[in-house]
Amino acid sequence: xxxxxxxxxxxxxxxxxxxxxxxxxxxxxxxxxxxxxxxxxxxxxxxxxxxxxxxxxxxxxxxxxxxxxxxxxxxxxxxxxxxxxxxxxxxxxxxxxxxxxxxxxxxxxxxxxxxxxxxxxxxxxxxxxxxxxxxxxxxxxxxxxxxxxxxxxxxxxxxxxxxxxxxxxxxxxxxxxxxxxxxxxxxxxxxxxxxxxxxxxxxxxxxxxxxxxxxxxxxxxxxxxxxxxxxxxxxxxxxxxxxxxxxxxxxxxxxxxxxxxxxxxxxxxxxxxxxxxxxxxxxxxxxxxxxxxxxxxxxxxxxxxxxxxxxxxxxxxxxxxxxxxxxxxxxxxxxxxxxxxxxxxxxxxxxxxxxxxxxxxxxxxxxxxxxxxxxxxxxxxxxxxxxxxxxxxxxxxxxxxxxxxxxxxxxxxxxxxxxxxxxx
Numbered sequence: 001x002x003x004x005x006x007x008x009x010x011x012x013x014x015x016x017x018x019x020x021x022x023x024x025x026x027x028x029x030x031x032x033x034x035x036x037x038x039x040x041x042x043x044x045x046x047x048x049x050x051x052x053x054x055x056x057x058x059x060x061x062x063x064x065x066x067x068x069x070x071x072x073x074x075x076x077x078x079x080x081x082x083x084x085x086x087x088x089x090x091x092x093x094x095x096x097x098x099x100x101x102x103x104x105x106x107x108x109x110x111x112x113x114x115x116x117x118x119x120x121x122x123x124x125x126x127x128x129x130x131x132x133x134x135x136x137x138x139x140x141x142x143x144x145x146x147x148x149x150x151x152x153x154x155x156x157x158x159x160x161x162x163x164x165x166x167x168x169x170x171x172x173x174x175x176x177x178x179x180x181x182x183x184x185x186x187x188x189x190x191x192x193x194x195x196x197x198x199x200x201x202x203x204x205x206x207x208x209x210x211x212x213x214x215x216x217x218x219x220x221x222x223x224x225x226x227x228x229x230x231x232x233x234x235x236x237x238x239x240x241x242x243x244x245x246x247x248x249x250x251x252x253x254x255x256x257x258x259x260x261x262x263x264x265x266x267x268x269x270x271x272x273x274x275x276x277x278x279x280x281x282x283x284x285x286x287x288x289x290x291x292x293x294x295x296x297x298x299x300x301x302x303x304x305x306x307x308x309x310x311x312x313x314x315x316x317x318x319x320x321x322x323x324x325x326x327x328x329x330x331x332x333x334x335x336x337x338x339x340x341x342x343x344x345x346x347x348x349x350x351x352x353x354x355x356x357x358x359x360x361x362x363x364x365x366x367x368x369x370x371x372x373x374x375x376x377x378x379x380x381x382x383x384x385x386x387x388x389x390x391x392x393x394x395x396x397x398x399x400x401x402x403x404x405x406x407x408x409x410x411x412x413x414x415x416x417x418x419x420x421x422x423x424x
Contacts, residue, residue, distance in 0.1 A: 015304030019292045025233045028289045032229035035284025039221025046211035094163035101144030106316045108138030113323040172414035177290035182314030183408045189318025190401040201360045203263035217277040224281030237286040238415040247279030249402040256398035261387045322397045329393030331357045337385045348374045
C-alpha cells in the first residue's frame with residue numbers, strides 16, 4: 001500500500017513537472033528521458049537478483065530504501081516552479097469515483113486468470129449469481145467510470161477544476177497519446193506474463209538467464225527513447241509512434257516463433273527481446289509529449305495523473321487478457337483433444353474437466369493429473385497433447401498481443417505532424 005501511495009504521488013508529479021520546466025524541443029527530450037528511465041528500470045531485476053542471491057532479502061530491500069533516500073535528497077535540487085494561485089475546491093467527488101472505478105476495473109480484469117472468466121475457479125473468493133466475480137466487478141468499474149465522466153462535466157460547468165478534464169477525452173491527439181502510453185505498458189505486461197514464465201517454467205532457464213533478457217530489452221529502450229528526440233528533433237511524432245507499434249508487433253511475432261515443445265530458441269528469444277526494446281523505446285520517445293503538446297499549460301501539467309493511470313490500465317490488461325488466453329487456451333485444447341483421442345478412455349477425458357492446467361513443464365502437468373487413474377500409454381499421450389497445446393496457446397497469446405498493438409495504428413492519424421510547441 002505504501003509503495004502504491006508513493007508511486008501515485010511521484011509518477012504523475014514527475015510527468016506533470018516537465019511541461020512546466022521545459023519548452024519546445026527540450027520538452028520532447030525530457031519526456032524521452034522519462035521513457036529512457038523505464039528502459040533502465042528493466043535492468044533492475046538482474047541487479048537485484050544478484051544482490052538477493054548474495055546478501056538476502058533484507059539487504060535487497062535496504063538497498064532499494066537507500067536508493068529512494070537518495071532520490072528524496074536529490075528532489076530538493078528541483079527549481080521552484082511559478083504557478084498561478086487559483087482558489088478552487090478540491091474535486092473530492094471525482095477522486096473517489098476515479099479511485100473506486102479504477103480499483104474495481106483493474107481488480108476484475110487482472111483476476112480473470114485466477115478467478116475464472118465465467119465459470120468460477122477454485123481461487124475465486126465469491127461468486128455473483130453463480131459466475132466468477134471478475135467480469136461483474138470490471139463491469140461495475142466501467143459504470144462507475146462512466147458516472148465519473150458525467151460528474152466531471154458538472155464540476156467544470158460550475159467553474160471547478162476537474163480531476164478528469166473533459167479536454168482529455170475530447171481532444172483526438174490526447175486520446176492517441178494516452179493510447180500510446182497504455183499500449184507501451186500493455187506490451188510490457190505481455191512480456192511479463194508470457195516470456196519470463198515460459199522460459200523459467202517450461203524451458204528451464206535460470207532466474208539469472210531470464211534476467212539477462214532485461215539487458216537486451218532495456219538498453220535499446222533507453223537508447224531509442226532518449227536518442228530519437230535528441231538526434232532526430234524534427235522527426236514526425238506520428239511516424240515515430242507508428243514505427244514503434246510495428247516494431248513491438250514484430251517483437252511479439254519473434255517471441256511467438258521462439259517457443260518450442262522442448263523449450264525455446266535462444267537466438268529468437270534475444271532477438272525478440274531486442275526488438276521489444278526498440279519498439280517500446282520508440283513509442284515512449286513521443287507518447288507523453290504528444291499528450292502534453294495538445295493541451296494548454298495547466299491541463300498539460302495535470303495530464304501526468306491520467307498518463308500514469310493509462311500505464312497501469314494498459315499493463316493490467318496485458319497481464320489479464322493474455323494470461324487468460326494462455327491458461328484457457330491450454331486447458332480447453334487439452335480437454336477437447338483428449339475427448340477426441342481414441343487412445344484415451346472417456347472416463348479419463350471426463351476427469352480432466354476438474355483439472356485446472358497451468359503453464360509449466362511436462363513434469364508439472366504430470367503432477368496435475370497424478371490423481372487420475374490411467375494407463376502409462378494414456379499418461380504419455382496426455383503429456384504429448386499438453387505440450388502441443390502449451391506451445392499453441394503461447395503463440396496465440398503473442399498473436400493476440402500483436403493484433404492489439406497494431407490496432408493502435410488506427411489512432412495515429414489524430415497525431416499532428418508537428419506538435420504545437422508554441423503552446424507547450
